[in-house]
Amino acid sequence: MAKHILAALVENRPGVLARVSNLFRRRSFNIDSLSVGRTQRENLSRMTIVMESDAAEADRLVKNLYKLVDVVHVDHLHNQPSVARDMALVKVKASSENRREVIQLCDIFRARIIDVAAESLVVEITGEEEKLGHFTELVRPFGIVEMVRTGVIAMGRGSHTLKDQGYKPNRGRSSSRRSVL
Amino acid sequence: MTEDKAATNAESLAKTLETGAGGSAGACEQASGEADIPADAVMLTGAEIVCECLLREGVDIVFGYPGGAILPTYDALTRYPQLHHVLTRHEQGASHMADGYARATGKVGVAMATSGPGATNLVTGIATAMMDSSPIVCITGQVPTGAIGTDAFQETDVTGITLPITKHNYLVTSIDELAEDIREAFHIARTGRPGPVLVDIPKDIQIQTTEFVYPTEPVTLPGYKPPRRGRADQVEAALELIRESRRPVILAGHGISMANANAELAELCERAQIPVALTLLGKGAISERHPMCVGMMGMHGGAEVNHAIQQADLLIALGMRFDDRVTGNLATYAKGSRKIHVDIDSSEINKNVRVDVGIVGDLREVLRQLLDRVERRPNDAWFDRIAEWRADSELREIVRPADAPRHPAVSEGKLLGAQVIRDLFELTGGNAVTVTDVGQHQMWEAQYYQHERPHSLITSGGLGTMGFGLPAAIGAKMARPDQEVWAIVGDGGFQMTSMELATAVQEKVKVNIAVINNGFLGMVRQWQEFFYEERYNQTPMVNPDFCKLAEAYGIPAIRVTERGQIEDAVNATRAQAGGPILVEFVVEKEEIVFPMVPAGADLDDMIRRPTPEEFEQKRRERAAAKATPAETDAEPEPVAPAAVAGTRFGV
Ligand SMILES: Cc1ncc(C[n+]2csc(CCOP(=O)(O)OP(=O)(O)O)c2C)c(N)n1
Numbered sequence A: 001m002a003k004h005i006l007a008a009l010v011e012n013r014p015g016v017l018a019r020v021s022n023l024f025r026r027r028s029f030n031i032d033s034l035s036v037g038r039t040q041r042e043n044l045s046r047m048t049i050v051m052e053s054d055a056a057e058a059d060r061l062v063k064n065l066y067k068l069v070d071v072v073h074v075d076h077l078h079n080q081p082s083v084a085r086d087m088a089l090v091k092v093k094a095s096s097e098n099r100r101e102v103i104q105l106c107d108i109f110r111a112r113i114i115d116v117a118a119e120s121l122v123v124e125i126t127g128e129e130e131k132l133g134h135f136t137e138l139v140r141p142f143g144i145v146e147m148v149r150t151g152v153i154a155m156g157r158g159s160h161t162l163k164d165q166g167y168k169p170n171r172g173r174s175s176s177r178r179s180v181l
Numbered sequence B: 001m002t003e004d005k006a007a008t009n010a011e012s013l014a015k016t017l018e019t020g021a022g023g024s025a026g027a028c029e030q031a032s033g034e035a036d037i038p039a040d041a042v043m044l045t046g047a048e049i050v051c052e053c054l055l056r057e058g059v060d061i062v063f064g065y066p067g068g069a070i071l072p073t074y075d076a077l078t079r080y081p082q083l084h085h086v087l088t089r090h091e092q093g094a095s096h097m098a099d100g101y102a103r104a105t106g107k108v109g110v111a112m113a114t115s116g117p118g119a120t121n122l123v124t125g126i127a128t129a130m131m132d133s134s135p136i137v138c139i140t141g142q143v144p145t146g147a148i149g150t151d152a153f154q155e156t157d158v159t160g161i162t163l164p165i166t167k168h169n170y171l172v173t174s175i176d177e178l179a180e181d182i183r184e185a186f187h188i189a190r191t192g193r194p195g196p197v198l199v200d201i202p203k204d205i206q207i208q209t210t211e212f213v214y215p216t217e218p219v220t221l222p223g224y225k226p227p228r229r230g231r232a233d234q235v236e237a238a239l240e241l242i243r244e245s246r247r248p249v250i251l252a253g254h255g256i257s258m259a260n261a262n263a264e265l266a267e268l269c270e271r272a273q274i275p276v277a278l279t280l281l282g283k284g285a286i287s288e289r290h291p292m293c294v295g296m297m298g299m300h301g302g303a304e305v306n307h308a309i310q311q312a313d314l315l316i317a318l319g320m321r322f323d324d325r326v327t328g329n330l331a332t333y334a335k336g337s338r339k340i341h342v343d344i345d346s347s348e349i350n351k352n353v354r355v356d357v358g359i360v361g362d363l364r365e366v367l368r369q370l371l372d373r374v375e376r377r378p379n380d381a382w383f384d385r386i387a388e389w390r391a392d393s394e395l396r397e398i399v400r401p402a403d404a405p406r407h408p409a410v411s412e413g414k415l416l417g418a419q420v421i422r423d424l425f426e427l428t429g430g431n432a433v434t435v436t437d438v439g440q441h442q443m444w445e446a447q448y449y450q451h452e453r454p455h456s457l458i459t460s461g462g463l464g465t466m467g468f469g470l471p472a473a474i475g476a477k478m479a480r481p482d483q484e485v486w487a488i489v490g491d492g493g494f495q496m497t498s499m500e501l502a503t504a505v506q507e508k509v510k511v512n513i514a515v516i517n518n519g520f521l522g523m524v525r526q527w528q529e530f531f532y533e534e535r536y537n538q539t540p541m542v543n544p545d546f547c548k549l550a551e552a553y554g555i556p557a558i559r560v561t562e563r564g565q566i567e568d569a570v571n572a573t574r575a576q577a578g579g580p581i582l583v584e585f586v587v588e589k590e591e592i593v594f595p596m597v598p599a600g601a602d603l604d605d606m607i608r609r610p611t612p613e614e615f616e617q618k619r620r621e622r623a624a625a626k627a628t629p630a631e632t633d634a635e636p637e638p639v640a641p642a643a644v645a646g647t648r649f650g651v
């Protein structure tokens, strides 16, 4: 068992997110996180999928993703040097007495405070999953009011890029196409 | 758009079609969109565009059922006489007919239905086609775009419902994309690993008009590129394994016929002297009379075939997917063998069985790559061993040549389902296209009707859909009117879709319908006998008089109750012209399909029919047991499946 990070370029067509998430359920893949967003190409979105599994299982997911017509390319980022980032917004309880302590902790983690209220702070923190884990453990004693994470996004280092297979939107797909999101 | 204008458009298009796509007969060759599109393209409604696209994809028959959300398209169909619409009696029938049509020809079958209940009724047929990789395109009407999501009358999220049971599906969001969506649907359905594709078209889009353009260049989809040739290094590795093997077996699946790789398979097995075992859907991949062909594998396959697989040192799986019905217990499956797997779908490789060499590609291409290099060599010792196992199977056979002594399990006068199939096979010279339903009769068909040609057995293997037989047979016969087509159905499954008798009559489709009537959901009864201590819960049926039922539809019918009547009945059926005809075979109620690998058991741990000696031995033991009365109050011990079968007395 290991952590596998897959990156997939998908056509920005209606239902593509449903297709991918249905695949997880239909073929019993256990996914840690899935994040979807736009890319520099108008008609392509990019998904980052993190799963805890053995290599065979990750390979099975790659093949099944490829079976989806809307999936243009899939990469197993495990197989090359890559960078991965997760982001969290954490609302931490902070009264006038302990606010300073929380702020210090944020400084150490290079987290940013983006909202200050009488009883709480909203902290934005970005980094590898592990770093976010450590941070939340350390602020937990203060009291986490709420938290949200984006899920991991990842990219190969240097010259490694996700191939778009010479992607051309094959028919000037009109703007009437609803987006994935 | 006014009706006049629509008519003018249709006329001008008809002209285009004369020069372009031509009539329905020649349309097939035009399928890849070579039709001439004039520079001054015409304005068409969405409904007309649907019809135009169907014509250009080579469609000649549409199986369907109308309703509100698809009515504009039904109206447009009146202006396209080249598209013959077959009114089914249930949308499930439409999807099965499209499937039967597709399997009989390899062409894409088309089913059409309205939104909501019409679309949901298609679902069983779509799932059936998906499991068996059958190319069909389903066109459904949808509520108008603006009403989607409001729970409008007869609204169903059919693209959502069919997401896991289609190869791909479309909800058309703009009339400007309609033609392209349909074109892609056909392309996806028929290429790569074929499968069902659904196109859901909101009613307003069927009514709107746009300039009709049908692109002539081939469809390119960035995320969809079916593989062709296998990787050279993997082909090399496969050749090496073949060279080193002493006890190889080819496992031939549906993929062989779908890839038109039948000749290549024959050449491969002849040259390297490799026995060929067939999956259920692989029947027809190679002639069953071919000396290299050893027969069907799996749950109800030949014992000698399963033994050969378990004892093999190399399995060469071609276009099959190691379904649980052919492997039995995976933990003990073909332990001592290395494995080569060739499939067009990469996700099949290492899915159920880990293989040594996996080759992703079109079977015909890959077999040709192998044939370039495969060496000639004898393999007699291996064939001799298989022949020994076969001799043991033959001892237990009940359907024997006339000059062989009768198996003591078969008493005089009994009509057995197995005999019906064997006689049908002989009387039709093995040349019919048979379409089965699901159950015991399906397995007897597979065991006793030897197929020689591809696409000559049409059966629901993956999903095991009862009710498939009759409608699929109608579709197959309409696709190949010159072919003799037999629907072989059980009394249970027949009643699931028997309303399609009316369709066969209305369309004057000459399907020969053999109802194997055993008064039971026979296959389930068999499981109850083996694994549920003979508690026959909900498997006996009170049936209608099937001959009278047929007659009510205006269909001639013959009832057969003895083996001696089969020949006349079959001959009379074959001679009957002009429409469907039904033969009811009233067979033994409590027959068993032997051999059987219980679900999850080891592939060679089969429940066998006793040999004549074993049978007589049991008969004596039983008689002796009766003489000394047993302790009646003792609870019966739970028994293992094989033991249950071992004590069983009967056929
Ligand atoms: C739609 C559907 N429902 C239930 C089943 C489970 N099933 C498999 S075989 C069978 C019995 C079939 O009975 P019949 O059609 O009379 O054929 P027989 O086995 O008697 O030849 C049943 C109920 C099925 N395969 N399909």
Ligand SMILES: [Mg+2]
Pocket (backbone or CB within 6 Å): B439, B490, B491, B492, B516, B517, B518, B519, B520, B521, B522
């Ligand atoms: Mg029955």
